[in-house]
Amino acid sequence: MALYSIGDVAERCGINPVTLRAWQRRYGLIKPQRTEGGHRQFDDEDILRIEEIKRWVESGVPVGKVKALLEGGNVNIHDGWTALQEEMMAVLRLVRPSKLRTKIATIGREHPADALIDHVFVPIRQRLGLDQNTARVMCSLLDGAIIDYVAFCLAGSRKKPGKDALILGWETEDRTRLWMEAWRLSQQGWRMDVLAEPLAMPRPELFPGQQLFVFTGKPLSRRQQELITHWQDQGFLITHQHS
Structure with a gap:
């Protein structure tokens, strides 16, 4: 066996x-x-x-x-992601960074990164982004706590065997989402670093021989796709990271 x-x-x-x-x-x-x-x-x-x-x-x-x-039990299955979103919202309303960090660390241990990103963090950030007032403050607090946790996870993953890579944002202002996509990739065996400031135009020639992931936050435009194909034809290791 x-x-x-x-x-x-x-x-x-x-x-x-x-x-x-x-x-x-x-x-x-x-x-x-x-x-x-x-x-x-x-x-x-x-x-x-x-x-x-x-x-x-x-x-x-x-x-x-x-x-x-x-075990074959009869369980009343409700939308667990909605429940978890509400738990996160309740913690956010306390406006206590330490409690928020603890909550994120707890659910980060219990759930796969892909699921947390897609079903908890992204929906909550979209929900908070609709409000111009207090919710924006809570969203900023959440973003800081997410980046803090992801940076901790990335540091741990870089200590393990794997393949080095760098992720950068291209024509996107969502820096937090960039860190979350780095976390997603780290769960696939990549030892990720993050170029924290998004770029108007990537310059792969600055990173010869390095694996690059670009995140746009939306489908590639025709021009972006043509540029990525051109860079790949030149031998650069560059890939679009889909959300």
Whole structure:
């Protein structure tokens, strides 16, 4: 029977090891074996279970309800992402940075980065962006806390084996989203750095031999697509990062 380390499983399933540990310790969703040295080992059955957990979580089921579903229980499934958005909004209304950082760190351990970005952070920022007054202040507070957490995650990912890459914004003013896309890429095995100031025009010749991701926040214009194709034809390693 094949056994896999937590790092192997994380790469294979696209789940951060921190999230896997949270699923085990806090929710009892997985029960890996242990080596004599105390290291977790997973078999193929564990991997199938992790994939099933991931599908439930990404569909919007709260992590705390997944165990009952796995055991065949009759669970009232509501939109867990909406509930999590409301939890985040409640913390935001306190206007307490320390509580907000704690909440983001907690949900960051429990949910995949892709799901949090697409179903929690982006919708909340869109919602707050509709209001010109107090909500804008809360959105700015949220952005600072998100960037703080993502920077912490990126620093950790750069300590692990992987491929180095740089992400930059192109004709976009959404700096926070740029950091979130860097976080998304880091979960795919990239050791990311962020060019924090978006550019009017990328200059790939300044980064010879480096893997570049460009984020525009919207579909590429015809001109942008032509330029990326031109740079790729010249041998530059440049890719558009889709949201």
